[in-house]
Amino acid sequence: MTAELSPQPLDAFLRSVASTTYEEARRLPGAAVASSRDFDEIQAYVIDLYTGVDAVESYVETDGQVVDCIPEDAHPAARRWGGLAVAPDQGPPEPTESDEPTTPGPRSPDPGSRDVVSPPQHDVPAARAAPAGTTPLYRTTLSALCRYPNLAASSAKERPLGLAGTEAPAAALGKRYATGEQNLPCLGGASRINVWNPFAAASNQSTFxxxxxxxxxxxxxxxxxxxxxxxxxxxYGDAAPHFFVFTTRRNYEAGHSFYNQAGQVFQPVSNPYVRPGAPLAVSQSGGTQVEYKMGFYFTNNAWWLYFDDHAIGCYPAAWFDNGPMATHATRAKFGGEVGTLITQWPPMGSGRHASAGFRQAAYQRVATVNPVSGGAAHATLSDAGSVSGPCYSLQITNNSGPDWGSYLFFGGPGGDNC
Known part of the structure; x- marks a missing residue:
C-alpha cells in the first residue's frame, strides 16, 4: 500500500512564501512572472489570503494538490461574504417530460452495464470530508501563480496565455466555439456533461x-x-480535465472576472461534495462514458452551483453590483470552446467530430433551462455561430425524450486555419 504524502505545514508554507525573492520565483518550474513588481503583487496576494488562517489538518489529493482544512469562519470567501453559504432547502426543478418526443435520442447508457455514467462520489477526488467545524481549501501557491505574467492573468478567462513579458490584449487569445444557445429570461439551467481529456499545449492553448x-x-x-x-x-500544472466555475461581472475585465476560489467571490458551503478545481474522471473511446450533471439556479438571492444534484456554493447577487445578473439571465448556452495563441488550434471535446456519435464524440445531454416564470424545460437550442469545416463541428437535437432530452454532440481535432 502506498503511504499517504505529507504536505508542508501551512505555517511553514507561509514563511517560505514571505521569504521567496523575485529571482527565486523566476526559477520556479514554468515561471512566467513578468517583473519584480508583478511578483510583489502575487506574493502579497498569497500572504493576505492566509492572514489569520490556521490549518487543523492538511493533506495531499491524489492529483498532487494540497488541501488545508481551516476553520469555517477563516475561509477567504467567508470573510468576504460574512460566512459560508447555506444550501437552499430545495434544489432546482426538473423538466416536465412531453408525451411525444420530437426525435429519439441515441441509445441510452444502461446504468447496469459497463457503460455506467455519472460516477459516484468516490470518483471525484476532491470529495474527502473535512473535520467538523472546518472547511477544505485548495492551497494557493507561488509556483502556481508565477506561471502567469501577473496576478490579473491568473483569473481572466480571456487572458493572453503567452510567456513572461507578454503584454498582448485579451483579444489576442483566439477563440472558437461549437455551441447551442437559447435566448430567454431564465434562472439558470443544467446539463449532463461528458468528460474527455483532449490535448492542449502548455501556456498557449485551452479547451473547454x-x-x-x-x-x-x-x-x-x-x-x-x-x-x-x-x-x-x-x-493546474497538469493536463487533466478539471471541474471549474467562473464569473465575470464586467465584460471579462481583469479584477472583475474569476475562476474557482480566486478573488474570494465564489462562496462555498461548509463541506462541499466537490470543490471547483477538482480533477475529473475521463471517458474511454469506444467504452465507458463519464458524465457529471451540473448547472446553476438563481434562488435565495444567489446563483447556486449544483454538481450531481448537490449544492456546492454560490455567487451572491451582491457580486453583480445591481447589474443584469443580479436577478436573472437572458441567455443559456451549452457546448465547447477552445483558445490558442499559436497557429495550431487544439482539439475540442474528445478530438472527434460530432458525427462520430456516442462513445466517440463529446456530448452534453438533458440540457435544461429554468424560465423566470417557474419550473424547468428542455432547452430549445440553436447553433450559436459555431465553427464548421475540418476543425470542429456541432450536431443539436432538441426534445428527444426523457433520457437525452435536448442534447448536442460537438468537437473536432483542431489544426491549422480553423
Whole structure:
C-alpha cells in the first residue's frame, strides 16, 4: 500500500512564501512572472489570503494538490461574504417530460452495464470530508501563480496565455466555439456533461466543455456565471480535465472576472461534495462514458452551483453590483470552446467530430433551462455561430425524450486555419 504524502505545514508554507525573492520565483518550474513588481503583487496576494488562517489538518489529493482544512469562519470567501453559504432547502426543478418526443435520442447508457455514467462520489477526488467545524481549501501557491505574467492573468478567462513579458490584449487569445444557445429570461439551467481529456499545449492553448448563463448582452455591462470542465496546464500544472466555475461581472475585465476560489467571490458551503478545481474522471473511446450533471439556479438571492444534484456554493447577487445578473439571465448556452495563441488550434471535446456519435464524440445531454416564470424545460437550442469545416463541428437535437432530452454532440481535432 502506498503511504499517504505529507504536505508542508501551512505555517511553514507561509514563511517560505514571505521569504521567496523575485529571482527565486523566476526559477520556479514554468515561471512566467513578468517583473519584480508583478511578483510583489502575487506574493502579497498569497500572504493576505492566509492572514489569520490556521490549518487543523492538511493533506495531499491524489492529483498532487494540497488541501488545508481551516476553520469555517477563516475561509477567504467567508470573510468576504460574512460566512459560508447555506444550501437552499430545495434544489432546482426538473423538466416536465412531453408525451411525444420530437426525435429519439441515441441509445441510452444502461446504468447496469459497463457503460455506467455519472460516477459516484468516490470518483471525484476532491470529495474527502473535512473535520467538523472546518472547511477544505485548495492551497494557493507561488509556483502556481508565477506561471502567469501577473496576478490579473491568473483569473481572466480571456487572458493572453503567452510567456513572461507578454503584454498582448485579451483579444489576442483566439477563440472558437461549437455551441447551442437559447435566448430567454431564465434562472439558470443544467446539463449532463461528458468528460474527455483532449490535448492542449502548455501556456498557449485551452479547451473547454461548459455552460454559460448571460445577461447584459445588448448593454454596456456583460455578466455571466459559467461551469464545466477544462484543460488548462498553466492553471493546474497538469493536463487533466478539471471541474471549474467562473464569473465575470464586467465584460471579462481583469479584477472583475474569476475562476474557482480566486478573488474570494465564489462562496462555498461548509463541506462541499466537490470543490471547483477538482480533477475529473475521463471517458474511454469506444467504452465507458463519464458524465457529471451540473448547472446553476438563481434562488435565495444567489446563483447556486449544483454538481450531481448537490449544492456546492454560490455567487451572491451582491457580486453583480445591481447589474443584469443580479436577478436573472437572458441567455443559456451549452457546448465547447477552445483558445490558442499559436497557429495550431487544439482539439475540442474528445478530438472527434460530432458525427462520430456516442462513445466517440463529446456530448452534453438533458440540457435544461429554468424560465423566470417557474419550473424547468428542455432547452430549445440553436447553433450559436459555431465553427464548421475540418476543425470542429456541432450536431443539436432538441426534445428527444426523457433520457437525452435536448442534447448536442460537438468537437473536432483542431489544426491549422480553423
Amino acid at each position: 466543455s461548459q455552460q454559460w448563463y448571460y445577461a447584459g448582452l445588448e448593454g454596456p455591462v456583460l455578466q455571466t456565471v459559467e461551469c464545466g470542465w477544462h484543460v488548462d496546464i498553466t492553471m
